[in-house]
Amino acid sequence: KVNFALGYPLKYSVIFSFLQIIKNLMEHRQEEYIYLPSFLDFIKHPFIKNNKLKGRLLEEDIFQLDLRLKEQGKAYLTLEEIKKVKIHNPDLKEALDFILSLFQNYLNYQPAEKTTVKNLVKTFQELFKALHLTQQATSLELEEPTGLKSLLVWQEQVLSQLKLSPLQEQSLSWKKGLHLILNLTQKIFLPLKGEPLAGIQVLGLLESRLLAFNKVLVLGAEEGNLPQSSSPNPLLSGEIRLLLNLPQQEKQEQIQGYHLTRLLKASKEVYFLLTTSEKKDFLGGKNIPSRFVEKIIWELEKQKKEPAFKQLSTPLSSSALNTKTFLPKTKEHKEKIKTLLLQGISPSHLNTYLKCELLFYFNYILQLKEERKLGTFDSALLGSVVHKTLEVFFRPFKGKKICIEDKYIENLREILDENFRQMGLLEKLDKDKKLFLRHITYHKLKKYIQTISNTYSGYEVEELEKRVEYKLTNNIYLKGKIDKIIKNANQLIVLDYKTGQQLTSTAKIREVITKYTDLTSLKEKKFDFQIPFYIFLLTETQDKDINGGWVYLAPYEPKITLLFTEKNLKEEQELLNQNLPLLLKLVCTDMLEKDYFEPSLSQEPCSFCAYRKICPSPVI
Template sequence: MKTVIRVIPPGGNLLQHLAREILDGYPSGRRHLVTVVFPSRRAGLFFREYLKRLNGAGPLDLPRIYAVRDLFLELSARLEPRRLLPPLDQAWILWDICRQRRPFFRLAETFDRFLPWGLRLAEVFEELDRELVEARNLLYPPEDLPAEARTLLEHLGDIKALYEKRLDQEGLSTEARALRLLAERSRELSFPAGPLYLAGFFALTRAEEKLFSYWLSQGAKLYWEDNPAELQPILRRQLKTFRASLEVIEFPEKASPRVTFHEAPDLHHELAALEELIPSQISNPEEVVIILGSLGGLIPLLHSLPEALPVNITLGYPLHRTALGTLLRLLVALQERRHKGRYHVPDYLRLLKHPYIKSLSFAGKKMWSLFHLLEQQLRYRGSLYLALKDIESLFSLQGDVDLSWEDFEPTEAAEAVARFHQWIISPWEAIETTRDLARVVRETIVWTTQRVDLARSPSEPLSRGPEVFWASRPEELLERAFVAGVERELLPLLESAFFAREPLRPKTLFRLLKEVLLHLRAPFEGHPLKGLQVMGLLESRLLCFEKVIVLDANEGDLPSAGEINPLLPEAVRPALGLPPRQREEEIEAYHFRRLIQAAKEAHLFYQSAVSAASFLGKKVRSRFVEQLLWEQEKAAGQMLTAKIRTSPLNLEPAALRRPEFQGKGRAEKEAVEALFNREAVSATMLNTYLTCPVKFYFRYVVGLAPGQEVAQYDATEMGNLIHQALENYFSSFKGRLYQPQKDNNPQELKSIFRKLFENSSLAQRLGAERRFFVLETALFRLQRYLEFLKRKGPFEILDVEKTLDRKIHGYRFTGRLDRLDRCQDQLVVVDYKTGAYLPAITQQAKEQLLVFSPPRSLEAAGWRQLRQCLPDIQLFLYLYLCDDLERDKNAVFIHLAAGREDNLEQPLFRERDFSIGLAHRLMKEAFPRALIYLLEHILEAPAFYATEEAEYCRFCDFRLACLCARV
């Protein structure tokens, strides 16, 4: 009997045609003998709907309806019932095989090292079985492959032989191997007993082709959906493989779909334009479908749709991108960086910010505000690693912590944090097997998604087992889908793994969890035949819609880039006898065109903005869209620019310009007046304004505090320790002549610093190695300074850590001198610097300051002019605050961290450059003029002007809040 394959044009709606054919061809009571097989379960649901509609109100005798995968699994189980291994178990068996053989000793040294390669090797074997290809060793794998990949490919055939032998010995199999077995032994089955319909299949594997070929020879009916006049190359090849003829099912000619192309700058503009295309009510599931080119658009799409509109989502959302997946990865990262029982504080802080963690409660009180206070304390503490007990004790250690507004007593706060550690973090420390891992994941999900109060005993919510997930389902759609994905896929996989009871290293278990999360998809549950349909391209197979909307139809998303298995690059596939990856693109292209051709109208959205990955440049529309547009233009004989709707990027011109200043109104001027009346004016304040008036605004007018970074080493604290050590050392010489040759005592100075350092919180935070190097570096710099003093000769120490105050124009100015000396009848202000080297104020700047005439204007130009001749005010201000006690005065920075000894001392006036008279004139006349102008500028300038130096913005504490930042 000649095999005939029936082809129907996409506009004919194959599912509807098939429903009518079965209802007309088989009387009620006989239809249950008919078997209909589709590529997906979704197609079967729509097929049932069409049967119901065409049958009317009477009883309906349904045929047997299968998704092809379900049918294959059922038939293979009849033929040879075996346990089918998931990829994780396949990887375990492959590791057990490889670790016993010399070529793989390094690769298979541990399971966590082998795991990613084992999963990909299992993928290779699955594809080989689906294509009925025998594995063989590759003598010369491509040189550009990773060494691990080359080793596995060189022994591919040997591994596969051992793998199959192991599976046969233990009565195990895999999905692809079961399919291969079914294709090779299909004649042993009596199935099907009645008529068999195979509908809507496009690209078949060789195993499927062999199975279909046998069924066709036994009278099965195969239906394709394509344009008979331009049959796809894949279908033409299958026509020859099946040695079949083509029968075209005629339909009334369908009008071409109205296709509109939408170009938008980004996803948000796509969604804004989408609003007018979505009807307020949807009466049947074929009315509107939204196809997502990129899964990243799902969450923004759901937030932009009308709340009252029913939505059915049909796609697998990557579990690792969900809030729940992120929570699990944060907990894993916390454990992976745990060191000697102490946790990495930045990882701990990231965990506290997770929305599920912030929603926890203790004794009926929400803990988010308590966690916020805990974060402040951790940043104040500054330790990079802390034990959980240390974190719990923070509230009791900090006596000044105000918890009254938190509604927590200190003891209760410490207990709440302890319970958080006990139920959420500590269980992850004792994981030894995948069953332990599944249990801890389950407990974590129950505590967080079910909002269980931490004051309760964990046995209360967990004693009922897995059904606790469904005792009170979360209201939000996404959360429900995330939890369902973990409950149905992740947990069973871990609990029933081939090696579930095998003790494994924590590193291995955490690597395993991350790999599994990377490949799992969260299922969305809803009403498949109601409301707006949202799906991926391949989920739309065989379905027809009146209006098709495609979002993110950009190159890289459509066709999807997909992950390339490092064991199966394009150059290796033909060597193994596998079809090229190009077939995947042909499959997507076919389903895309079929979906568009079956619609009445189609709207294709693509983005035109620059890609987030800047090296990719501007986004371009998909080649599928490009081809569709070109075909329409070719048919019309002209450019169809009118069919491309653009969503303009409406930006105010001012938004494209960086502001040059922060506005200053009456309130800001009053705030500066209040600041100067409340606090003494310091060199730090003035230097901040000279560097950038906008920074002065954020720090002193607004009162923003710089963000605190958690780090072991605190340069500020180290600087304070060095200052304290030098103060203690020189205090005994106050009022006396210090003779370095006789009085230098490096051992005493180092002993003073050691005691201060050992009693500091900095020493407690540093690890042993870091503490050693930090201490030795500081001691070296202190000793080098004393040796430097020997070159200077004797000097009198007038004061140590002296505070000076002086009123200028009614405002109080202050400065704290590290040391005040008299050296050779010259008064010298000494200021220690422990940080970065400050460039000396140039001779040119001092000469400009000497002749500086305050501008009449208080605009930005005046500030810039002042800054050129006065880039740093500290030493000038300190000398000025010394009043007129001496005519000959100088000030020096002592750069203790200077690389060269010659750079240790940086005087304000060098004798060779500035005479005593010029220096006195500068301090007596020029500097007061500049200081008064600076004070007037701060108080009366019309705005706070921004620096023009991009380097200052890069390291500014307020760059994220500043609209003027040059970053």
């Protein structure tokens, strides 16, 4: 038996989460436009989805509504646009109409719109009445304080108090009104049933007054927890609090120290449990014993007594720490990989496989589409816009020297906007993000054009978006598309545009291609097949020296990183042509013959992986 005397904080209850969603829904509004992610949070909340409409749970319809609204692809929609979403199912249409009527009748306010405390209380009372929540909560036993019963406690201690408050006619904005209600709600604790005379008692220092125990365990006896400390208020310094006769932090700590001392003297056995660490946290602090604990130890030592210390450990087996799960590779999987190799495998396939075989499985075997968050842009689509813009811009310079005057750069904005329009990248973003993305993309491309014009002014544009193919074996075909090839009298340079950050150093790539290695080393060194792949394929048709590099557009100043140094170009290119076919066969054979898909060697790819929720080997 366990009795909790502390109570349950209402800020962890379902009513608080509902209020938080309403606050977000209102604060994210832009005039008549509603922020769709907040609206979806609203309709998926238990207070909404657990309602019944003609005897049918709304939860059955909410999932479909969520999909229909996400299909619009926009982060902001007006009420009229939400109403006009194409829904053929009458039950689904009725559910949407019910939810929209709730929003229109009780929550359709601008954050700065004025109201009164009295009207605020009345609105929430009517909202919960429309949801039939008050009636449901009244019929429940007080067994689940974090559920609907928390609504009754909240209505009694927040709404009823505000209704009787002398401030009920006070004018304030809806934004401030919601902040007021949330702040009041955070301070409420729900009572929990228990037997105070039997079993284990869980209580705070204040609740331990005038009580005696056989055995006491003080949990979290680290500095910062004992005594409890609060962040200093820059507007209410210690001197100002003293002048205003407000409680001082030192006084609060003295009271906590008194209650702890009294508890120690009234108990037969006392144990302090704490964690210590020499490692600093992100604020530069360490886990150290509470000053109260240090004082107790000092008092015992003065009395020539030795306090007992015991280090507790929780041993874990190696299997408990190993969260990696290998996905079996079926006959059907191998057939799909075989087909992929025959149709032509690209550097993207190879790099994905090295990065994480499970990612390769989700992306290319199952061909699952990545779910894009509303209000964000598709990074792959942005890459397509960049590639197409640079192709169109450099097309007039094909066969000509790269010496681009400012008058030509003036055409860049028009070309970029046309590609944004054709690919529909901006239409689903809000106004601020559209402006930001257009400006940043234009700035990066302009900087790149100026950089390549200054650095390679003696070169000609040889090819743009050139498709290349090669038969490696009877069962393995290679294919790809080179973004750009420039040349001078002696040399070709292959360029590949990157809108992301540089992940692998060219030194590591050179080390791999000049010395044959195994698959694990390829993964550990984060080998990038892109440029070596293209150099190898072009070598079959060109008699010039070939170098290649990555054009990184993400840095403030775009940079071009070449694979080979001028000094060792011929030697390193020969080694590439010898070793790269072996590396390609190594990876392709592993794809086809290994009996399982292996997760990534590191946790880094998992951080932003689109398939984390369904991955059999998620990073915790």
